[in-house]
Amino acid sequence: xxxxxxxxxxxxxxxxxxxxxxxxxxxxxxxxxxxxxxxxxxxxxxxxxxxxxxxxxxxxxxxxxxxxxxxxxxxxxxxxxxxxxxxxxx
Amino acid sequence: xxxxxxxxxxxxxxxxxxxxxxxxxxxxxxxxxxxxxxxxxxxxxxxxxxxxxxxxxxxxxxxxxxxxxxxxxxxxxxxxxxxxxxxxxxxxxxxxxxxxxxxxxxxxxxxxxxxxxxxxxxxxxxxxxxxxxxxxxxxxxxxxxxxxxxxxxxxxxxxxxxxxxxxxxxxxxxxxx
Numbered sequence: 001x002x003x004x005x006x007x008x009x010x011x012x013x014x015x016x017x018x019x020x021x022x023x024x025x026x027x028x029x030x031x032x033x034x035x036x037x038x039x040x041x042x043x044x045x046x047x048x049x050x051x052x053x054x055x056x057x058x059x060x061x062x063x064x065x066x067x068x069x070x071x072x073x074x075x076x077x078x079x080x081x082x083x084x085x086x087x088x089x090x
Numbered sequence: 091x092x093x094x095x096x097x098x099x100x101x102x103x104x105x106x107x108x109x110x111x112x113x114x115x116x117x118x119x120x121x122x123x124x125x126x127x128x129x130x131x132x133x134x135x136x137x138x139x140x141x142x143x144x145x146x147x148x149x150x151x152x153x154x155x156x157x158x159x160x161x162x163x164x165x166x167x168x169x170x171x172x173x174x175x176x177x178x179x180x181x182x183x184x185x186x187x188x189x190x191x192x193x194x195x196x197x198x199x200x201x202x203x204x205x206x207x208x209x210x211x212x213x214x215x216x217x218x219x220x221x222x223x224x225x226x227x228x229x230x231x232x233x234x235x236x237x238x239x240x241x242x243x244x245x246x247x248x249x250x251x252x253x254x255x256x257x258x259x260x261x262x263x264x265x266x267x
Binding site for chain 1: 101104105108109112113116117120121124129130133134138141142145200201204205212215216219220221242245246248249251252255256259
């Protein structure tokens with residue numbers, strides 16, 4: 001892998017705690033010496049949060065599609081109708 | 091009773107998984123919400139959020155629990171958070187899960203870019219970091235020749251998205267200054 005990708009992997013190993021205690025010390029020393037590395041670590045942490053935000057959005061859309069399927073498709077409609085009936089006030 | 095969680099590799103796998111969960115647990119959640127004075131729509135909202143939380147738990151830790159009991163437990167918690175006392179109109183967005191989401195740094199513009207131009211990368215990263223699929227399965231799913239090329243692709247995508255996130259932070263900083 002090219003150097004920039006190896007750096008990304010090194011930052012990932014640090015963020016996710018995959019490093020050995022010795023590697024942790026070396027990485028922390030590098031962070032003290034390099035403000036650029038500190039910034040990269042911060043940006044990469046944000047990136048994992050963005051990935052989770054994106055993924056949740058996609059998952060919610062998949063779940064909404066399942067709900068729609070259960071409401072509209074004939075093979076499931078009885079199941080959903082039974083639940084809707086629970087909420088009807090007599 | 092504890093249940094074995096299947097490996098959910100594709101949208102079709104997830105669809106079958108969620109349909110199964112609806113059939114097993116939604117009636118109990120709906121009964122609960124109904125008993126608490128809620129509506130059908132509120133029951134659906136609570137259940138959808140409970141499914142997201144359950145999915146994240148099982149994918150991250152492969153825990154084996156009773157699906158129905160776990161989902162009902164989460165749904166009760168979400169209900170008490172969002173609809174307790176006289177705040178029935180408070181949306182589910184005020185739950186713990188949303189508080190976690192609120193710390194997300196993405197603006198609408200960045201998310202729109204990632205959902206369009208960056209979608210292929212985001213799907214790959216989602217498979218790794220959110221769905222927690224084994225790297226061999228990710229390689230097969232995305233048509234890579236092997237584990238190594240899939241791993242390199244992951245880091246390339248991570249670099250690309252990180253650059254976008256950085257760009258986004260810079261332009262936001264420019265905007266607020």
